[in-house]
Amino acid sequence: MRGRHFAPFFWVQALGAFNDNVFKNVLLLLVTFVAVPRYGWNPGLVNNLAAGLFILPFLLFSAWGGVLADRLDKQRLIRNLKWLELVTMTAAGLAIWWQAYAVLLALLFMMGVQSALFGPVKYAILPQHLSRGSLVHANAWVELGTFLAILLGTLVAGPLAILAGGPWRGVIALVLVAIALAGLVISHAIPAAPPVAHGRIGWRPLKETVAVLRSAWQHQRLVPALLGISAFWFLGTCYLTQLPQWTRSVVGGGPGAVTLLLAAFAIGVGLGSLICARLSAGRLEIGLIPMGAAIIGLAGLDFAHHDALSAHPMALTELLAQPRLWWMLADLTLIGIGGGLYIIPLYTFIQLRSPEGQRARMIAANNVLNALFMVAAALFGILVLGILAAPLSLFFALLASLALMIALGAALARPRPLMRITIFVLVHIWYRLRLRGREHIPDEGPAVVVCNHVSFMDALILGGASPRPLRFLMDKPIYESPWLNWFFRMAGAIPVESERRDPGGMRRALEMVSEALANNEVVMIFPEGRLTPNGDVQQFRRGIELILARNPVPVVPAALSGLWGAWSSRRFGAPFTSMPRRFRARVSLTFAEPIQPQEASRANLEASVRALLAASTSAEQGGWGVTQPRE
Known part of the structure; x- marks a missing residue:
């Protein structure tokens, strides 16, 4: 809300939504309580006509607005649309002063045209100005601003409509014009957003409507x-x-x-x-x-x-x-x-x-x-x-x-995304989770995440905290648990059987990992192969090198701290054999920058996770005032 790449646009769209609703609701109140009694108009017909006049432009001109937003600089397009809003509101103010209610209905159509043309650029400009990780927050603020503007516009319309019956009706015109003028001035602070497509822009609104619907399909x-x-x-x-x-x-x-x-x-x-x-x-x-x-x-x-x-x-x-x-x-x-x-x-x-x-x-x-x-x-x-x-x-x-x-x-x-966000919420309820470096997991393409293995909760925490869905490798006996197999299958877990029990088990697991990486997924493994018996990182096994030999992809080291001593760890014996000892425990999950496959030996990856864990523990001691328990 303080950055130039978002704040001016936010206020421009919020002021526009506010002005739309002030004008629309003032018009409906004036028509219902002034024009209908004075001219004998049918109130139901007029109200439905007003609603139709506002919605019709969205059917006719939204597609053309999309063409304009793709082929013109969006900053310039927004400024031009704010000029259209200012002209429309000036005409509306004069119509209110002269009590020309039929003209107001025509201007409601013009306001609908302006809104229909502004709609596509409203959401298309954000990806050009903001990073991928900021889009959700930006959209949330846009929706918040829009609905609050609608609410405030509805509240303000009532008192303004009352003024229309007396000599103070000029106040309505001043309010409408002032809001439009404020939006126009602020629009000049929006940074440039160059066109992303090229081509001739013709006046073919109906044809463009059919074309964009066909293209969307x-x-x-x-x-x-x-x-x-x-x-x-x-x-x-x-x-x-x-x-x-x-x-x-x-x-x-x-x-x-x-x-x-x-x-x-x-x-x-x-x-x-x-x-x-x-x-x-x-x-x-x-x-x-x-x-x-x-x-x-x-x-x-x-x-x-x-x-x-x-x-x-x-x-x-x-x-x-x-x-x-x-x-x-x-x-x-x-x-x-x-x-x-x-x-x-x-x-x-x-x-x-x-x-x-x-x-x-x-x-x-x-x-x-x-x-x-x-x-x-x-x-x-x-x-x-x-x-x-x-x-x-x-x-x-x-x-x-x-x-x-x-x-x-x-x-x-899409069951997996729902399962992941549910786990994320539950993990945050159970733990005070601090996350660092999630941006190091690539937005697209295949990758492998390696992490130390402290407790049976590790996979849930990693799966919930990752910005992308993770495919986990897990022991086949656990995977085939009659009570949890459905959950592991939904999560996309990859079962691994020891070579001693099944000589072909490792080969089949590697093939499933290769298939997942070929599909640009992210695979998560615990290279230690078992839970830590003493809280420290154990020696990494050769499975990670076998994976990278088949699929040379970036590897993201991760470190979990704060779970040693939890009821799902081995500190006090077998996991889950005692009651939980801590609720809302402080847990930290840190991701490091990706390591390229040619440098990702198991020794280097183990050293990276150890260093990451040491840095994370140090940060906890400084930020939370606690120490990481060790035997």
Whole structure:
């Protein structure tokens, strides 16, 4: 938030989202409470027309915006779009002053055009300015800023709309123009982001829409992420559209209660985004997607079960004294938290996996799909609540069931990431884990990680802490444990049988390791071959040299400290034969820079791990004031 490569962009997009929602909500309030009584307009028709005018540009111009973002300097494009926003808000201010409400509807369409063109560049610029490890945090802050801007814009719109009926209506114009002008000024601080693709830019919005959707479909690994994000906006649209009706019929409150419920949802999304950034720790955590969807579903089911708070309407002060209102707010906050956990990895996945020259086009395709799913959400509401006349509780229960189905599908499609993030969370609950040097594990390509072996928890800690999934070598008798074999198979463990028991066991294990490295995976081994009997690093065996002879890949040394003396170590006899002696023990895991295969002899690797362990122990004594127990 202090760096020039992110902070200006963050404030530009947050101010833009705030201005969008101030203008949109002021317009809806003016049309509903001023224009409809004055001109006799049909309120339902006008409100739906306004919603359609704002969504239509996303269908028409998102794809063209993706082409512009790929083929123009994104800094210059953002500045031009902020100029468009300033012109639109100036015209809106004049229309409000002259009370030209039909003109305001046309300007709402223009604001939708500006937002549709800004959408692709919003996420496409971040990978050009930030490192891979910063993208999750950046996306989390963008989502936090966006939803808080939406909330604040909704809150500010009410008082501003009241001013429209008197001589102070010029204040609305000043606010809209001032926010747009502030965004334009800040946009000049955004660093340059050169185009990543070349070609002629023509005026073919409809043709480009078809082209980007076809292109997105050809990138099959992106399709689930694109549909997953659109499913989030489907659920969000359904919730936000029906919350006013829920407030009236179930909560028994007025506009203040609606705002309170919206605030709980928006704050939840912001909290979920920050929790996602914390859990991800700079890496793409696909496992958070089913976890977030499950939270949405479970909290949604609980939200749907609430009965009416009162048989008659209550003031906001009366509602705040109702425990069940706070229960509803907690449910909505949890739904928002689940949404933050769910949506951030999906956006990050598209940013990282899209071809660089088509990244903005893929995001544009997603915006088109989002708009289609938002229209589908409106039709779904009409079908369930209008045609079928189902109660609101059933409507929200259906949404929760859909979220749970998404969670189940994502978990079954990619079980290992979910297992890894679950282990990561559990390990952090059980230990006070300090991590250093995770950036030394290559972002892409094959690698081998070697580490000292202190306890039976080592593999779980390494697997949870690694920025990439690890394939572990383990003793075949443990691998074939009837209670845990399913877990080891899901984790992708590689069983190794001793040559004494099975002469061909080592050869088969080496072949599986070679296959994993050929698939650009990371393989983790404990070269000592057994748990340490005294807390010190034991002599490395020849298995690592056999692996590197077949597959000369970089080797990342790692060192674990703080686990000697744990109930899963051998310090007090056989592991797991006594009760755990320490909860929240201080554990340190440190990775060193990769060693090239030609220098990675087992003697060099053993020396590297020993030095790393000594440095880690010294750092613990200085930073934590404790010593590493030794016999």
